[in-house]
Amino acid sequence: METKSPLTCPYSVTIRRNPSRKARPATTDTKPPQVPPHSSSSTAQEIPSFPTEEILSMEVSENPKPKFVDSISENLRVFLRVRPILSSTSSDKDHFPKSRAKNAWPQNPAKKTSARDATTNKKKSSEVCIKVNDCHSVTLTPPMNLQEAKRVKSEVYEGFSHVFAPDSSQEEVYEKMVSPLVEDFLKGKSGMLATLGPSGSGKTHTVFGSVRDPGILPRTLRQIFKPPLETDSELRRAFSISIFEIQSERKGEKLFDLSPGGGGADLTMQKSSIKGLQEVTVTDARQAEALVAHAIVNRLTATTNTNSQSSRSQCIINIRSVGSEFEGQDEHQANSAVLSIVDLAGAEREKKTGNQGSRLLESNFINNTSMVFGSCLRSLLEHQRNPKRPLQKHFQNSLLTRYLRDYMEGKKRMALILTVKSGEEDYLDTTYLLRQASPLMRIRFDNVEEPPNVPSNKRQFQALSKNKKPKRMKFSGADTCGIEEGKTDEDDQHTTGEGCGKEDTKIFISEISDRAPLVSSSVDLERNCEIWQNFAKAFWNTLKQYREKLKVAENEIQHLNENLKVEKARYVVLEKKLGGAESCSNSSLQKSVEIALVETGTNVNHSGKLNRPDICDFDKSNVDLCPSECNSTPRTYNSMLTQDPVTPSRVKIDISTQDPITSSQVKIDISTQDPVTSTQDQNFSQLKIDISTQDPITSSQVKIDISTQDPVPSSQTNTACDSLSFRVASSGKSSDKFDSNTDQDQNFSQLQESLAQSTSLKEDLANTKDCKDVSVLNNERRSADTSSKPGKPRRRLLPASSVLLKDFSTLEIDEKSEKRKENRGGKKFYAEERNRTQGSISLLRLLNNNIGV
Numbered sequence: 001m002e003t004k005s006p007l008t009c010p011y012s013v014t015i016r017r018n019p020s021r022k023a024r025p026a027t028t029d030t031k032p033p034q035v036p037p038h039s040s041s042s043t044a045q046e047i048p049s050f051p052t053e054e055i056l057s058m059e060v061s062e063n064p065k066p067k068f069v070d071s072i073s074e075n076l077r078v079f080l081r082v083r084p085i086l087s088s089t090s091s092d093k094d095h096f097p098k099s100r101a102k103n104a105w106p107q108n109p110a111k112k113t114s115a116r117d118a119t120t121n122k123k124k125s126s127e128v129c130i131k132v133n134d135c136h137s138v139t140l141t142p143p144m145n146l147q148e149a150k151r152v153k154s155e156v157y158e159g160f161s162h163v164f165a166p167d168s169s170q171e172e173v174y175e176k177m178v179s180p181l182v183e184d185f186l187k188g189k190s191g192m193l194a195t196l197g198p199s200g201s202g203k204t205h206t207v208f209g210s211v212r213d214p215g216i217l218p219r220t221l222r223q224i225f226k227p228p229l230e231t232d233s234e235l236r237r238a239f240s241i242s243i244f245e246i247q248s249e250r251k252g253e254k255l256f257d258l259s260p261g262g263g264g265a266d267l268t269m270q271k272s273s274i275k276g277l278q279e280v281t282v283t284d285a286r287q288a289e290a291l292v293a294h295a296i297v298n299r300l301t302a303t304t305n306t307n308s309q310s311s312r313s314q315c316i317i318n319i320r321s322v323g324s325e326f327e328g329q330d331e332h333q334a335n336s337a338v339l340s341i342v343d344l345a346g347a348e349r350e351k352k353t354g355n356q357g358s359r360l361l362e363s364n365f366i367n368n369t370s371m372v373f374g375s376c377l378r379s380l381l382e383h384q385r386n387p388k389r390p391l392q393k394h395f396q397n398s399l400l401t402r403y404l405r406d407y408m409e410g411k412k413r414m415a416l417i418l419t420v421k422s423g424e425e426d427y428l429d430t431t432y433l434l435r436q437a438s439p440l441m442r443i444r445f446d447n448v449e450e451p452p453n454v455p456s457n458k459r460q461f462q463a464l465s466k467n468k469k470p471k472r473m474k475f476s477g478a479d480t481c482g483i484e485e486g487k488t489d490e491d492d493q494h495t496t497g498e499g500c501g502k503e504d505t506k507i508f509i510s511e512i513s514d515r516a517p518l519v520s521s522s523v524d525l526e527r528n529c530e531i532w533q534n535f536a537k538a539f540w541n542t543l544k545q546y547r548e549k550l551k552v553a554e555n556e557i558q559h560l561n562e563n564l565k566v567e568k569a570r571y572v573v574l575e576k577k578l579g580g581a582e583s584c585s586n587s588s589l590q591k592s593v594e595i596a597l598v599e600t601g602t603n604v605n606h607s608g609k610l611n612r613p614d615i616c617d618f619d620k621s622n623v624d625l626c627p628s629e630c631n632s633t634p635r636t637y638n639s640m641l642t643q644d645p646v647t648p649s650r651v652k653i654d655i656s657t658q659d660p661i662t663s664s665q666v667k668i669d670i671s672t673q674d675p676v677t678s679t680q681d682q683n684f685s686q687l688k689i690d691i692s693t694q695d696p697i698t699s700s701q702v703k704i705d706i707s708t709q710d711p712v713p714s715s716q717t718n719t720a721c722d723s724l725s726f727r728v729a730s731s732g733k734s735s736d737k738f739d740s741n742t743d744q745d746q747n748f749s750q751l752q753e754s755l756a757q758s759t760s761l762k763e764d765l766a767n768t769k770d771c772k773d774v775s776v777l778n779n780e781r782r783s784a785d786t787s788s789k790p791g792k793p794r795r796r797l798l799p800a801s802s803v804l805l806k807d808f809s810t811l812e813i814d815e816k817s818e819k820r821k822e823n824r825g826g827k828k829f830y831a832e833e834r835n836r837t838q839g840s841i842s843l844l845r846l847l848n849n850n851i852g853v
């Protein structure tokens with residue numbers, strides 16, 4: 001805030017760096033505050049500086065990314081496994097037990113022949129159509145007959161997450177493809193792995209494997225039940241496993257529960273959940289493998305021309321964590337992730353398989369399901385490429401895709417493993433699959449990251465609980481418990497007591513569906529992150545701008561402080577000069593402001609000092625006068641009057657002031673011993689002029705002119721003056737404070753010169769004794785004290801002066817001289833002029849020139 005500090009105490013001014021709007025000066029013409037040099041430094045010490053350097057020294061990366069960005073955006077992982085060419089003696093004895101015997105060899109005898117021919121051709125052909133280039137690409141080469149007939153060329157398919165060569169082991173496949181998925185699952189992330197490929201290409205072999213060479217499912221179970229090294233081995237995890245298949249029916253599709261307790265249970269699909277599906281809780285890998293073996297036995301398979309044990313259904317295995325005794329996780333957190341493994345039935349060519357009847361129906365169902373599955377993923381890919389294209393609802397066309405809807409719409413991460421046969425005769429199946437499935441590796445899963453299943457993330461858990469009420473699951477029995485997926489509380493009221501029928505062993509746990517809207521949470525987190533990132537950038541730029549402004553302001557303050565020091569030093573010097581000038585003016589005025597006196601005439605004798613107290617007496621209490629050239633403190637003239645008698649024939653008093661004469665009374669008293677003759681021939685020995693005003697005399701010039709025809713006799717020399725002239729003048733100029741010794745000295749020197757000149761003239765006049773006029777020149781000007789009267793406005797004295805002049809004219813004291821002027825051209829005047837000596841005439845002319853009369 002800027003304050004007007006009084007002149008007497010300039011050091012009390014305070015300055016704030018950021019004045020408020022109300023405290024800012026309204027106009028810019030106010031005087032800047034006089035801040036002593038040390039005040040700014042003290043202020044700077046009191047106000048702590050903004051830690052700009054400290055803030056700006058912090059390192060901020062240009063594009064900080066949240067840690068989970070990489071994990072929430074990934075492509076669909078597509079693996080490719082090439083089955084080796086099997087010999088005709090390939091034994092199935094190591095495989096899991098044969099499934100139900102409802103599969104039948106093709107009944108059509110014609111097909112038998114074709115099947116035999118195909119088998120014969122397969123045996124004969126040892127050429128391969130696919131060649132593994134590296135772990136990410138393969139080259140597909142058409143058979144020679146196709147190259148020649150249809151000019152089909154070799155094709156390279158690349159971009160696979162991994163290509164497993166024919167000699168790849170089950171362990172290698174698991175480690176490179178499934179193990180990361182299982183680790184994510186154990187961390188709470190859901191996932192799905194689906195197999196795709198023609199019949200007999202090794203899908204079931206890859207998923208289930210054999211007793212001696214287990215596939216990815218048994219290995220997964222072994223891994224998830226393997227206790228961590230750092231924990232007690234006695235503590236065990238618990239998982240629930242559900243296995244079911246989707247078969248073809250005459251009217252459509254049908255669901256079968258493959259778990260031990262689910263035999264014969266009729267499952268129905270409700271939205272994306274399966275009603276009546278059992279989840280078996282297992283606590284070790286052996287129980288899980290037994291459960292899987294039971295499911296394989298119960299799965300529908302059949303012998304076809306391409307596969308002696310061909311799967312005739314889509315098999316889905318779900319593994320869900322139900323808690324851990326040693327990790328301290330509650331049930332809600334443990335159930336949030338599901339790992340699904342899908343073994344699809346392989347697409348079949350009718351010509352190749354020779355299926356008829358039910359096999360043909362199964363083949364149609366299998367091919368249709370595979371086609372819907374592929375259509376869903378291709379629609380997802382097109383939608384991601386061009387969001388304007390709507391995501392087609394192909395998932396509604398099959399039970400499998402309805403169940404896997406979240407995966408089909410890209411809401412959950414999944415992986416595909418393509419299995420192909422490498423034989424030359426399998427070229428068409430292989431090329432068809434690769435052309436259809438290889439583009440799917442460009443599908444992206446954005447913002448589908450699920451929160452890690454840790455106890456600290458309770459806020460998100462609460463949000464999920466609000467979005468979807470937990471559903472109750474019923475467990476019956478120790479090992480096999482019936483769990484009705486998607487069941488509400490109302491459903492539980494109807495189904496309580498069903499299933500295993502052991503109500504005393506029921507365990508009710510809460511479940512959080514893995515279909516909770518976690519995607520939206522991830523999107524919100526990312527959006528918030530971007531918002532804060534942009535805010536941080538903007539704030540950072542603002543800080544930089546303020547730093548630059550602060551530097552400019554500090555430089556300006558420093559510059560002002562330096563100027564302030566200079567001004568203060570100058571102020572001190574001027575103050576000293578002023579004190580010296582005042583004392584000088586006091587002393588010099590007493591000596592030198594002596595009214596110049598010019599005497600002319602024969603009776604003038606003397607000393608050059610002027611005035612007599614009895615002749616010219618100003619009321620010093622009311623008239624405050626000073627020489628105009630001096631501009632100093634007003635002085636009076638009483639003490640300057642000399643005691644020397646004068647007998648001027650003309651007395652002229654000229655008083656000038658810078659300021660209006662504020663006296664309410666001006667008294668001029670002229671006394672003569674000899675009578676003065678007026679124009680009316682009236683003699684008077686005393687001329688008294690009394691000027692009284694109620695208001696201060698504002699005239700800038702008061703002139704009193706008294707002339708006598710005959711010389712006025714002096715009181716001592718008896719000489720007479722023919723004219724007495726008094727002139728009281730006020731310049732009306734402003735009374736600026738005297739602040740210059742030079743001006744004062746000049747004024748004083750002028751006065752001294754005038755005085756010396758007048759003295760010399762008086763001496764000359766004394767010699768000639770012809771002078772009849774005596775002039776008194778008094779140049780006085782007054783300068784008001786500006787410190788006591790600051791800012792006093794200038795006043796012009798014309799109105800009052802005109803009144804005064806008017807009053808003076810009524811006195812008619814110059815009447816005689818005017819009469820003389822009228823006769824100036826006559827003989828009388830010429831005679832009088834002749835009476836004067838040549839010296840007196842020259843002196844008069846000199847006086848007129850010097851005094852300016």
Ligand SMILES: Nc1ncnc2c1ncn2[C@@H]1O[C@H](COP(=O)(O)OP(=O)(O)OP(=O)(O)O)[C@@H](O)[C@H]1O
Nearest residue numbers: 083084199200201202203204205307310311345346
């Ligand atoms: N990588 C492999 N190494 C050795 N043998 C394999 C391999 N892949 C598959 N096989 C064998 O090939 C035969 C057919 O395999 P599999 O039943 O797994 O094919 P599939 O794709 O499941 O066929 P379908 O779709 O008709 O069920 C099996 O006898 C299996 O043992």
